[in-house]
Amino acid sequence: MTKQINKLIVIPLLIAFLCLCIACSQAGDASDAFYFTLKDGLGREVNLASAAKRIVSLAPPNTEMLFAVGAGSQVVGRDTFSDFPAEVKGISDVGGSFGEYDLETILSLQPDLVLAGGINTPELVQSLEDLGLKVFYLSNPTDLEGMYALLETIGKLSGHDAKAAGLIETLKERVEQVTNQLAGITSRPTVFYELDATDPTKPFTPGANTFYTSLIQLAGGENIAGELEAEWAQISLEQLLTWDPEVILLGDAMWGETPEKVAAREGWGVLTAVKNGKVYAFDDNLMVRIGPRQVDGLEALARLLHPKAFQ
Numbered sequence: 327m328t329k330q331i332n333k334l335i336v337i338p339l340l341i342a343f344l345c346l347c348i349a350c351s352q353a354g355d356a357s358d359a360f361y362f363t364l365k366d367g368l369g370r371e372v373n374l375a376s377a378a379k380r381i382v383s384l385a386p387p388n389t390e391m392l393f394a395v396g397a398g399s400q401v402v403g404r405d406t407f408s409d410f411p412a413e414v415k416g417i418s419d420v421g422g423s424f425g426e427y428d429l430e431t432i433l434s435l436q437p438d439l440v441l442a443g444g445i446n447t448p449e450l451v452q453s454l455e456d457l458g459l460k461v462f463y464l465s466n467p468t469d470l471e472g473m474y475a476l477l478e479t480i481g482k483l484s485g486h487d488a489k490a491a492g493l494i495e496t497l498k499e500r501v502e503q504v505t506n507q508l509a510g511i512t513s514r515p516t517v518f519y520e521l522d523a524t525d526p527t528k529p530f531t532p533g534a535n536t537f538y539t540s541l542i543q544l545a546g547g548e549n550i551a552g553e554l555e556a557e558w559a560q561i562s563l564e565q566l567l568t569w570d571p572e573v574i575l576l577g578d579a580m581w582g583e584t585p586e587k588v589a590a591r592e593g594w595g596v597l598t599a600v601k602n603g604k605v606y607a608f609d610d611n612l613m614v615r616i617g618p619r620q621v622d623g624l625e626a627l628a629r630l631l632h633p634k635a636f637q
Contacts, residue, residue, distance in 0.1 A: 364479060367465030368448055374460070377485025378439035382420060382432050384450075385443025387616035388464060389414055391477055392441070394493060394618045397484035403435045410611070410619075425450075433457055439483060444616075466616055469540040470501060470624075473616055497621050501544070504628050507635045508546045515631055517547040518571035518599070521558065521610075522578055526591040529566065533559040537620065538577075538613055545627035546635075547573065563593055573631060574599040577614075579607035606630055 363373045382403035383389040389408035392401050398413060405422035408414050418435060421428040427450065432440065440459050442451055444466030454461045462483060467473055474494045481490025519538050523529040532538035533554030542549045550569040551559055574597070576583045585605035588594055599605055608630075612623030629636050 362482065364462070364482065366463040367444075368451065368463045370463070372460065372462050374439070374483065378437075378460075378483055380435065380437045380439070381484065382435055382437040382440045383408060383443075384420070384422065384427065384441065385445050385464075386410070387466075387476075388441045388443045388480070390615060390617040390619065391480045392484060395477060395481045395484060395486045396489040397480070397486050400484055402437060403432060410615070429453065429457060433459070441480075441483070466537075468535050468537055470497075470544070470620065473618075473620060474498070476616065477618070493618065497618055500621050501624065504545070504624055508628060508632060511546050511632055511635060514546055514548045515572040515604075516550045516569065517542050517573045517575060517631070518550050518566065518569065519575045519608075519613075520578055520583070522581075523583065523588075523591075526594065527563045528560050529563075530558055530560050533557055537616070541613060541620065541624050541627060545624055545631055547627070547631045567593070567597065570597055571599050572602070572604060574605040575608040575627075575630075576606065577608055577610035580610060583607070 363371050365371050379400055380402045381392060381397065381400050383392060383401055384405050386405065386408045389401065389404050390410055392398060393411055393413070398411075401414070401417055403418045403420045404414050405427070406419055407422055408417075418431065420432050420435075422445075425445075425447070432454070438460060440454050440461045442454075442461055442463045444464070446463070448463075451461050451463055464476055464479070467476060474497070477490050477494055478487075481487045519531055519542065521530040521532060531551045531554075532549070533551050533556045536557050539549045539552040543552070550571050551561065554561075574588065576585070576588070584607065585603075588605050589600050594600055608626070609623070612619050612626060
């Protein structure tokens with residue numbers, strides 16, 4: 327009788343203990359209790375036994391997204407150009423200027439994952455793998471849906487699935503708010519986005535299949551170069567004059583370009599955007615850096631192109 331009573335007591339306690347252990351193993355964003363395979367941007371299947379704890383990032387967007395999903399403390403190395411958020415300045419610099427990385431430094435950091443990006447070459451990925459390192463390559467998307475997918479992947483790789491999912495949901499809500507604000511617009515201004523006008527007679531601008539074109543479109547504008555096949559197109563001043571954009575955005579403002587300098591360029595003064603004072607400096611990081619800040623860029627674009635919709 328006593329043994330039966332003990333069983334009645336012990337078995338439920340044992341079941342409860344096992345349930346508690348399972349719950350604890352699944353708690354938190356950075357659980358080690360899983361094994362998974364993900365296909366990267368080069369079509370390679372990359373296996374990880376657990377969430378990466380020591381990560382080297384080789385591209386600024388990757389670094390930003392790692393911090394955004396809560397994996398900043400797991401980043402032990404970053405490329406030279408990663409400068410956001412401010413905390414990255416205290417992380418070991420592994421190079422990247424002119425595409426040259428310090429492989430010896432990367433190896434010394436003992437990463438369990440190296441996160442490569444669109445600026446990196448397949449040859450670099452192979453060189454790192456030849457050193458015995460685990461490398462995951464993230465391709466550059468051209469729209470927000472692609473960016474959300476990268477956040478989800480980075481959340482999975484770093485063990486912050488829940489944080490990534492919550493962030494994506496918040497970003498989608500902000501985009502929806504912009505869309506709702508623009509629901510009543512009746513026209514779409516034509517936009518020339520300047521990447522580089524070192525030679526004002528042959529400026530560079532983004533063409534089709536770029537984040538620039540998709541964000542401008544989503545913000546209620548039309549990229550005048552959006553039909554060009556080249557992603558980074560160099561056009562003539564004559565072509566620009568023919569298009570005659572209503573708005574000019576200076577993505578090269580970080581290099582010192584200003585609306586005043588644009589107005590002073592020979593031949594540019596006749597453009598509608600210049601005559602109407604609709605030439606604006608714009609933070610190019612909000613466009614070119616794949617990640618959550620692109621939603622900041624969308625909001626800023628929408629307010630520039632349709633200020634009345636946000637009054």
